[in-house]
Amino acid sequence: MCGICGIYHFEANNKVKIETIKHMAETLEHRGPDDEGFYFDGNIGLGHKRLSIIDLSQSAHQPMTNEIGTIWLTYNGEIYNYLELKKELLKKGHVFKSNSDSEVIIHLYEEDGEQCLQKLNGMFAFAIWDRKKRKLFAARDRLGIKPFYYYYNDHLFTFASEIKALLKCGINASANPAAINDYLAFQFCIGEKTFFKEIKKLLPGHCLTIRHKKIKITKYWDLNYRLQTDCTEKHFQEKLLYLLNDALKLQVRSDVPLGAHLSGGIDSSTIVCIAAKLLKSVGLKTFTGAFKEGALYDETKYAKQVADFNGVKNFVTYPTPRDFINDLPKLIYLMDEPAAGPGLFPQYQVAKLAARQVKVILGGQGGDEVWGGYTRYLIAYLEQVLKGAILNKCEEKKFVVDFKSILPNLGILREYIPLLQAFWAKGIFGERDERYYRLITRMDDKKNLFTGDFLNSLHATSSPFTEFRELFNRPDTLSYINKMTYVDIKTLLPALLQIEDRTSMAVSLESRVPLLDHRLVELSAQVPPTIKYKGGASKYLFKKTVKKYLPKSIIQRKDKIGFAVPLNEWYRHTEVKEFVRSILLDKKARDRRIYQPKKISQLLESEVPFGRSIWGLLCLELWYRTFID
Numbered sequence: 229m230c231g232i233c234g235i236y237h238f239e240a241n242n243k244v245k246i247e248t249i250k251h252m253a254e255t256l257e258h259r260g261p262d263d264e265g266f267y268f269d270g271n272i273g274l275g276h277k278r279l280s281i282i283d284l285s286q287s288a289h290q291p292m293t294n295e296i297g298t299i300w301l302t303y304n305g306e307i308y309n310y311l312e313l314k315k316e317l318l319k320k321g322h323v324f325k326s327n328s329d330s331e332v333i334i335h336l337y338e339e340d341g342e343q344c345l346q347k348l349n350g351m352f353a354f355a356i357w358d359r360k361k362r363k364l365f366a367a368r369d370r371l372g373i374k375p376f377y378y379y380y381n382d383h384l385f386t387f388a389s390e391i392k393a394l395l396k397c398g399i400n401a402s403a404n405p406a407a408i409n410d411y412l413a414f415q416f417c418i419g420e421k422t423f424f425k426e427i428k429k430l431l432p433g434h435c436l437t438i439r440h441k442k443i444k445i446t447k448y449w450d451l452n453y454r455l456q457t458d459c460t461e462k463h464f465q466e467k468l469l470y471l472l473n474d475a476l477k478l479q480v481r482s483d484v485p486l487g488a489h490l491s492g493g494i495d496s497s498t499i500v501c502i503a504a505k506l507l508k509s510v511g512l513k514t515f516t517g518a519f520k521e522g523a524l525y526d527e528t529k530y531a532k533q534v535a536d537f538n539g540v541k542n543f544v545t546y547p548t549p550r551d552f553i554n555d556l557p558k559l560i561y562l563m564d565e566p567a568a569g570p571g572l573f574p575q576y577q578v579a580k581l582a583a584r585q586v587k588v589i590l591g592g593q594g595g596d597e598v599w600g601g602y603t604r605y606l607i608a609y610l611e612q613v614l615k616g617a618i619l620n621k622c623e624e625k626k627f628v629v630d631f632k633s634i635l636p637n638l639g640i641l642r643e644y645i646p647l648l649q650a651f652w653a654k655g656i657f658g659e660r661d662e663r664y665y666r667l668i669t670r671m672d673d674k675k676n677l678f679t680g681d682f683l684n685s686l687h688a689t690s691s692p693f694t695e696f697r698e699l700f701n702r703p704d705t706l707s708y709i710n711k712m713t714y715v716d717i718k719t720l721l722p723a724l725l726q727i728e729d730r731t732s733m734a735v736s737l738e739s740r741v742p743l744l745d746h747r748l749v750e751l752s753a754q755v756p757p758t759i760k761y762k763g764g765a766s767k768y769l770f771k772k773t774v775k776k777y778l779p780k781s782i783i784q785r786k787d788k789i790g791f792a793v794p795l796n797e798w799y800r801h802t803e804v805k806e807f808v809r810s811i812l813l814d815k816k817a818r819d820r821r822i823y824q825p826k827k828i829s830q831l832l833e834s835e836v837p838f839g840r841s842i843w844g845l846l847c848l849e850l851w852y853r854t855f856i857d
Contacts, residue, residue, distance in 0.1 A: 231259030235248065248397060253266070269359065276302045288327070288331070307348050313336060351744075365437050372725055377428070433447055472774070487586035490534060524792060603641065612660075646838075820849075
């Protein structure tokens, strides 16, 4: 796991300044404190900061080249099937000088060119400089686990693992209204947009080439929703079980100590139970975060049950209001731009805890988006059931959920009554795209919180709903559950992975996410919804498949609501209240003239439990202070 950066001047006589690349790399020091390297070839320069995980020797130093110095690579990530690929390449006559996965990418590119991406199983963002062809080739992994940002004009292309490194090139740090408009709707950005007007991100599953001053961006991977309707539930269980075990077998490969996140939920518990069996000889350490504000915020009893079940040691951290005040401004800097919810804060605390013990950590990220684990999916189907019964209307070829099957699963909605009330308060039985959009929007009160001039400047750029609807209505996602999960995989998941990347890299910890092995994600897309989401049961197929690995108490849980943070309590009863007021109501915020202070003051006294409006405002204002002011 590393930090990468580079500059490519299109004019051959415009040499890259060594100091500039070094300044960019220095900004990424936290991503790779173990080693650094640079490569310069006139108008091209590459930089690398290394976190040593596979092959700790200097043989794996980057930027790395082939035997004759014609291919140069700077790379961030892990290729989990590198040993299998290396074996094939050796048979074809390729010569290796290291035991690293980095060198496998170089020789695979020599062998297959840009098609090498199809053979890689892993998380990655890399750039290859092909000296003979004077071509730059860059790529990002299928799900967007590793980041790749870039800036491009008629004279220059520059890239980096984090936006803050690009700002060292003299790029103007100006706010992007279209991205902020997305953020106020979802608390993430859709597509290639970033909060910085002139900076873009390479989308997951995409690659780019630059040759003769022309940039070409290509989608090399996407989900295929061609359902395997002739296969049984047992067949899918067997295939899922095989792929889960194989993904973990590949991802526990490491030359340094390895641990795992453990929340006590299905996903992280599954990872721990399988990994513990694979790592019996070396053992596994697990790491949990919780809060002391009550049982709603403390799942340590479940984490302990899983740890004891597997005979592994569990470490726990309890973040405090003072930690929140100290960490949040730093986290906004580390993130480059706000994304997703308050889980960012405790996730960072857990990463700090883990980094004291291990250098690689496994996590359960992706299970909810891929296998249908969010409660909002059940809410959406509950409305569909009512709509179908009252209007005698079915919008899917076959009922995925009906009254009889959904009733046993409705108890889970008890903790979500405020969400149900808000959802149905503004209409019912509309089109599916409009209804799901209503379920995922985060700041319904933004018209009251911001000035009219500011909102007009945002609305003049793009429509979040228009971009959302294009993803939602992809033609082959016929089923409601596939439409919802596809949107989340393409929008929310990259935001959550941004948090995963930044919180772990901030403490030089490599985070691996086995449930996002692309083979598992592809399998999910091809399982008929009547099997995958049977009866509206959260992660029905996934749970049924893994239950033999887990304690019964984990499988039978009905109270899992994610990594809840007691912000509502803190806003009212702790020093966080004054901290938030000092950010949102002081002169600096007022002079920005984008907020309505009276409305914000009222919100600070009336935010609903688990509301996200104050969180969104706080992150936005801190971002302005960190990068724009």
